[in-house]
Amino acid sequence: MPSRDAKPGALLNRASPPPVLSNAITTPRPSACPGLLRIVPALDGGICRIKLPGGVLSATQAHAIADASTRYANGVAELTNRANLQLRGVHRAHEAALSEALIHAGLGPDSALSSADDVRNVMISPAAGRDPYALIDTTPLCAELLALLQSDARFAALSPKFALLLDGGERLARVDHPHDVWLAASPDEGGVRFVFGLAGCPASAHLNANANTGGPRDANGTGALAAVPPSRVPALVRALLLTFLDLAAADATRMRDLLATHCADALLRHAQRYVDFPLARDASLGHWQRHIPADASLRLGAHAQRGDGTSHVGGQPPLGRIDAATLRGLAHLADKHGNGMLHATPWQSVLLPDIATQAVAAVLAKLTALGLACDPAQAITHVIACAGSAGCAxxxxxTKTDALQLAERLPPGVDVHLTGCPRSCAAAHCAPYTLLAAAPGLYDLYRRDGRPGFGQCVAPQLTIDEAAALLARLARSTPHA
Ligand code: SF4
Structure with missing residues (x-):
């Protein structure tokens, strides 16, 4: 079995709480966003969000979450579209005990700064360091950025939603979520540079061809602005964050808000004061694109990793929900056949890395037995839904119940997002099709067409059966929507 410490991701996860947090629960900042320390009330109880560095958690931590979820919440862990976990139905008066249990399992922030939990928002590929197409292993840089974010008290002023994307050029990568700052590895004469931009996504031939990056949040942003070598990424990020904090109005929470009042060049000029290397727009990057299209289907099934003959094996729990018994089963699998780590993905699925070739079939069979879908042909892997009226006022x-019903009737390969209201909590991107709830059991169907929001409304007030039938017809007439 591969050494646990030698593999990518080892830097991102620790087994025990840092000393600064071991004896005290820090005071959370006021915000409506759930966190590990700030458990936010909802219709079905409290919501506790557990941020996973690089999406990684150990089998031991998975057992701790399973135990805590049954003791203090509704016994189900939900994977989020930022590769984190959240617990719902947290029992009243048990909030502090839950936070303490999770911190004791090493799932808390690294610092006692009140902002430290909120700012841990750096997304990388779940196959970072393992994907054969990656240009660079982003896990050490991700760890460095997470440490930077948590160590500077000035970053306490950032919104809990403020997020960074660090793209290593993997094929298995989620690059359609707009991020406040994105950095994407790009081949360079001397090796690799990180191209960066603000309030958007790295451009991709695949995404552009389908005009699918517009959405509830504008994905266009600044486009590629400039590029830096990997060694300058932490200083660049620090400069961009300080620029945001210097210039953003009191009610501006995201980089797109700042770009509404300042042009990108002005932001770069301001950021220049914080770095000792030249920082200016590079016009040659005007048509820059990722070196390879991303492929979300690689999160499912078994796929060869870089170099050593092992594979990562992944599966999708229906609607991203994992009950405690399933979570324990996944932890057991990771211990028995993998490297003792589970990787959450931003598609609300789970990846087990470092599986030896001879164990792949057994791991796939076990994932299936645990109720995870491992084949992208399974319709349930194409359906997402927010909490809906069962959990949200x-x-x-x-939406959750309706989504399961819809998945039984959907043709293969049709991506659908069910949302209980226009806030679109389950999707930071614009799905090809969105069902926006209008009343119990009734939805307006939207088709992505590049315009802001969910796209064009193609039919109002559909039942789930009507929606399934119409989606099948639309998929036949526009197979690549
Ligand atoms: S999208 Fe609306 S209904 Fe769904 S969880 Fe968010 S706020 Fe609630």
């Missing part, structure tokens, strides 16, 4: 319909 804003929900106009029971």
């Amino acid at each position: 804003k929900g106009q319909a029971d």
Whole structure:
């Protein structure tokens, strides 16, 4: 079995709480966003969000979450679209005990700064360091950025939603979520540079061809602005964050808000004061694109890793929900056949890295037995839904239940997002098709067409059966929507 310490991701995860947090629970900042320390009330109880550095958690931590979820919450862990986990239904008066249990398992922030939990928002590929197409292993840089974010008290002023994307050029990568700052590895004469931009996504031939980056949040942003070598990424990020904090109005929470009042060149000029290397827009990057299209289907099934003959094996729990018994089963699998680590993905699925070739079939069979879908042909891997009316007062319909019903009738390969209201909590991107709840059991169907929001409304007030039938017809007439 591969050594646990030698593999990518080892830097991102620790087994025990840092000393500064071991004896005290820090005071959370006021915000409506759930966190590990700030458990936010909802219709079905409290919500506790557990941020996973690089999406990674150990089998031991998975057992701790399973135990805590059954003791203090509803016994189900939900994977999020930022490769984190959240627990719902947290029992009243048990919030502090839950936070303490999770911190004791090493799932808390590295610092006692009140902002430290909120700012741990750096997304990397779940196959970082393992993907054969990656240009660089982003895990050490991700660890460095997470440490930077948590160590500077000035970053306490950042919104809990403020997020960074560090793209190593993997094929298995989620690059359609707009991020406040994105950095993407790009081949360079001397090796690799990180191209960066603000309030958007790295351009990709695949994404552009399908005009699918527009969405509830504008994905266009600044485009590629300039590039730096990997060694300058932490200083660059620090400069960009300080620039945001210097210039953003009090009610501006995201980089797109700042770009509404300042042009990108002005931001770069301001950021220049914080770095000792030249920082200016590079016009030659005007048509820059990722070196390879991303492929979300690689999160499912078994795929060869770089170099050593092992594979990563992945599966999708229906709607990203994992009950405690399943979570324990996944932890057992990671211990028995993998490197003792589980990787959450931003598609609300799970990846087990470092599986030896001879164990792949057994791991796939076990994932299937645990109720995870491992084949992208399974419709359930193409359906996402927010909490809906079962868990959220804003929900106009029971999206989770309706989504399961829809998945039984959907043709293969049709990506659908069910949302209980226009806030779109389950999707930071614009899905090809969105069902927006209008009333219990009734949805307006939108088709992505590049315009802001969910796209064009193609049919109002559909039942789930009507929606399934119409989606099948639309998929036949526009197979690559
Ligand atoms: S999208 Fe609306 S209904 Fe769904 S969880 Fe978010 S706020 Fe609630």
